[in-house]
Amino acid sequence: xxxxxxxxxxxxxxxxxxxxxxxxxxxxxxxxxxxxxxxxxxxxxxxxxxxxxxxxxxxxxxxxxxxxxxxxxxxxxxxxxxxxxxxxxxxxxxxxxxxxxxxxxxxxxxxxxxxxxxxxxxxxxxxxxxxxxxxxxxxxxxxxxxxxxxxxxxxxxxxxxxxxxxxxxxxxxxxxxxxxxxxxxxxxxxxxxxxxxxxxxxxxxxxxxxxxxxxxxxxxxxxxxxxxxxxxxxxxxxxxxxxxxxxxxxxxxxxxxxxxxxxxxxxxxxxxxxxxxxxxxxxxxxxxxxxxxxxxxxx
Amino acid sequence: xxxxxxxxxxxxxxxxxxxxxxxxxxxxxxxxxxxxxxxxxxxxxxxxxxxxxxxxxxxxxxxxxxxxxxxxxxxxxxxxxxxxxxxxxxxxxxxxxxxxxxxxxxxxxxxxxxxxxxxxxxxxxxxxxxxxxxxxxxxxxxxxxxxxxxxxxxxxxxxxxxxxxxxxxxxxxxxxxxxxxxxxxxxxxxxxxxxxxxxxxxxxxxxxxxxxxxxxxxxxxxxxxxxxxxxxxxxxxxxxxxxxxxxxxxxxxxxxxxxxxxxxxxxxxxxxxxxxxxxxxxxxxxxxxxxxxxxxxxxxxxxxxxxxxxxxxxxxxxxxxxxxxxxxxxxxxxxxxxxxxxxxxxxxxxxxxxxxxxxxxxxxxxxxxxxxxxxxxxxxxxxxxxxxxxxxxxxxxxxxxxxxxxxxxxxxxxxxxxxxxxxxxxxxxxxxxxxxxxxxxxxxxxxxxxxxxxxxxxxxxxxxxxxxxxxxxxxxxxxxxxxxxxxxxxxxxxxxxxxxxxxxxxxxxxxxxxxxxxxxxxxxxxxxxxxxxxxxxxxxxxxxxxxxxxxxxxxxxxxxxxxxxxxxxxxxxxxxxxxxxxxx
Numbered sequence: 081x082x083x084x085x086x087x088x089x090x091x092x093x094x095x096x097x098x099x100x101x102x103x104x105x106x107x108x109x110x111x112x113x114x115x116x117x118x119x120x121x122x123x124x125x126x127x128x129x130x131x132x133x134x135x136x137x138x139x140x141x142x143x144x145x146x147x148x149x150x151x152x153x154x155x156x157x158x159x160x161x162x163x164x165x166x167x168x169x170x171x172x173x174x175x176x177x178x179x180x181x182x183x184x185x186x187x188x189x190x191x192x193x194x195x196x197x198x199x200x201x202x203x204x205x206x207x208x209x210x211x212x213x214x215x216x217x218x219x220x221x222x223x224x225x226x227x228x229x230x231x232x233x234x235x236x237x238x239x240x241x242x243x244x245x246x247x248x249x250x251x252x253x254x255x256x257x258x259x260x261x262x263x264x265x266x267x268x269x270x271x272x273x274x275x276x277x278x279x280x281x282x283x284x285x286x287x288x289x290x291x292x293x294x295x296x297x298x299x300x301x302x303x304x305x306x307x308x309x310x311x312x313x314x315x316x317x318x319x320x321x322x323x324x325x326x327x328x329x330x331x332x333x334x335x336x337x338x339x340x341x342x343x344x345x346x347x348x349x350x351x352x353x354x355x356x357x358x359x360x361x362x363x364x365x366x367x368x369x370x371x372x373x374x375x376x377x378x379x
Numbered sequence: 380x381x382x383x384x385x386x387x388x389x390x391x392x393x394x395x396x397x398x399x400x401x402x403x404x405x406x407x408x409x410x411x412x413x414x415x416x417x418x419x420x421x422x423x424x425x426x427x428x429x430x431x432x433x434x435x436x437x438x439x440x441x442x443x444x445x446x447x448x449x450x451x452x453x454x455x456x457x458x459x460x461x462x463x464x465x466x467x468x469x470x471x472x473x474x475x476x477x478x479x480x481x482x483x484x485x486x487x488x489x490x491x492x493x494x495x496x497x498x499x500x501x502x503x504x505x506x507x508x509x510x511x512x513x514x515x516x517x518x519x520x521x522x523x524x525x526x527x528x529x530x531x532x533x534x535x536x537x538x539x540x541x542x543x544x545x546x547x548x549x550x551x552x553x554x555x556x557x558x559x560x561x562x563x564x565x566x567x568x569x570x571x572x573x574x575x576x577x578x579x580x581x582x583x584x585x586x587x588x589x590x591x592x593x594x595x596x597x598x599x600x601x602x603x604x605x606x607x608x609x610x611x612x613x614x615x616x617x618x619x620x621x622x623x624x625x626x627x628x629x630x631x632x633x634x635x636x637x638x639x640x641x642x643x644x645x646x647x648x649x650x651x652x653x654x655x656x657x658x659x660x661x662x663x664x665x666x667x668x669x670x671x672x673x674x675x676x677x678x679x680x681x682x683x684x685x686x687x688x689x690x691x692x693x694x695x696x697x698x699x700x701x702x703x704x705x706x707x708x709x710x711x712x713x714x715x716x717x718x719x720x721x722x723x724x725x726x727x728x729x730x731x732x733x734x735x736x737x738x739x740x741x742x743x744x745x746x747x748x749x750x751x752x753x754x755x756x757x758x759x760x761x762x763x764x765x766x767x768x769x770x771x772x773x774x775x776x777x778x779x780x781x782x783x784x785x786x787x788x789x790x791x792x793x794x795x796x797x798x799x800x801x802x803x804x805x806x807x808x809x810x811x812x813x814x815x816x817x818x819x820x821x822x823x824x825x826x827x828x829x830x831x832x833x834x835x836x837x838x839x840x841x842x843x844x845x846x847x848x849x850x851x852x853x854x855x856x857x858x859x860x861x862x863x864x865x866x867x868x869x870x871x872x873x874x875x876x877x878x879x880x881x882x883x884x885x886x887x888x889x890x891x892x893x894x895x896x897x898x899x900x901x902x903x904x905x906x907x908x909x910x911x912x913x914x915x916x917x918x919x920x921x922x923x924x925x926x927x928x929x930x931x932x933x934x935x936x937x938x939x940x941x942x943x944x945x946x947x948x949x950x951x952x953x954x955x956x957x958x959x960x961x962x963x
Contacts, residue, residue, distance in 0.1 A: 170638020
């Protein structure tokens, strides 16, 4: 057993410390899965920003994509289904010196976890949330997801989906996210830029990624997106304009925008939580030893 | 020996709790022990609520049985409570509001009409003073000096506008002098006994214990009767340096607490049975990822929404079985406020030492009643150690390393060279999943067994480090009460009543409900003559646990599930019956 010792503090960012890389665990995704592009983009983004791997925590829920933390060399928390965001918030508030990245899928984030998704955005917690949106439940072998298209036939909807899909981008805009982007795992370079921008952004950064499921979703394939996506930055979109962002978020059909929809500055939850002004909570003293005057209110 | 019980009743919104608490605080400042029961309903205005302060020269462990002074703000209070008044008792009321005739009161009880509204109008036209005159009259009858009452009232208004305080002092003095002129103080009127005591609820004691133990992060969703923990810590968050988060739901609350604990701070969540039901899946995650966590479960009457403002001990089965699969846990059951403070500290120590969730079982009767404690009983002398962490030592770091105790070296994010993944899936020593491509492969099948054995092996350490059962009273008493949690309070009062009647009894209770030591329980129960299991639930959940663990079946049971706390006389009556007619 390693010997025990006193607390060790997170060290400041510095190039000398080991950067993030692949772990000794190989991804178990199906060959050709969109998620390979996402893990590559996350690795590239964190590396580019020179954040030492011990200061990064990747938090996920459950689903194919939620296995992602196992494939990189940072700290990770592979939580239960739908709960990656509250776990990530707890980690941020315990030590806001850490870079926290949430990863997961559309079922995890927009189905079972959608309540947390909305609340984390309105709090503007300073973290990055990358969703691998394949519009299907993969790990449970192909049922409809909250982002499956109307009419899509799946194992659980043999006659077609009869619910309108959630649009994660407009939901994020309405919920107060301060960095809202959409990537495509077929364009790892742009995706890495979007993730890096999200990590650098002070506030809640949301990056929804078209990450096709090659096994269970025969509609929203790599080809489907390659034929339709266009880049917002080359279409003259102004990411500081929330109304324009909403308009772009509603585009779906022959043309689907990817890139940065919206970016704004707003105090983060960590900025406004007064107790955190004294530094990361994990480094603050604890207890109320000798504070006997606090008992006076009970007299 | 004397005891005095003062009850005030009226509608929600009348300020009954503050009337009752004012009287209770006067007693505790006189150095007397108090038990304060706040009985209320799930309404904000109207309905019927009451507060009772019981004091005397002993230490009351419950609300007791009788009643000496009843301050009735409405007619319903007389209808509901007058029958409980003892000889020599008094009903205080305002004849301008309603009438009370001497004939409807028990023998030897006096009606004292006090013109409280008239006194109020003397000072202000605002209708905010109606209680002041009544408090004054009640204080006189109770033996509380007027200057003490005025000091308590002034302190309770704090920094509020001066006029309101002046009016209250004036109207309460009017009531006090009126009673002095028209009645005499109760035969059991209180006398100063010593240095002021502290008056606090069980929830406040839990919150203080958590802060003393080094709590840095609380996430909670409001739910009666656990909200008092949130309220106290939110009010002191900045002062204590604790991040207090009201989460969007209980699922978020517990997951936030788990994240914070993983991130390197002591963390807690508090809730009642409904919220705890939502936390169940995450509780297992804390067990699986070996993340320390304290969960306060303050029970109320169930099932479902049940009786939200009434008490019960009906969630023991839930706490024992919460979560799919099996993982180590302990359940601590404090019996009163002082106990709750110390049990909370112990819960944090166990959670951190054994890296697993620890449940603190409270209930409405403990969480929301007022108890007195002496200052030295809440020592605030703990210097919480920094969290246990490891340093890189040249060997590969294994977060879930197999050890004899089941406890593996814990690293915190931010430490270089010790990166690991905490996984809710089954994993190996390194933290790698064995749930996908490895599952079912013989080597990893064996690994799964080994990892389960490692985690569950902590139960041995938890048992060795838990507080053992307690036997109170003469060892050879003819009757032994068996109980857990807040029910111990009324049993203690019942035992005193029985002793006064010439019937010594004893009490066997379990500060650690789980794990319990089967041999110790069997031995203690084997030495009893007769037993009576006393629990506030329908099926005798603790009796069932005790039988499963020790093989001893307690057949005589006093079970109560009407939402009301046990009254000592109920236990006395059943105890006498057992001693006279009961078999073993």
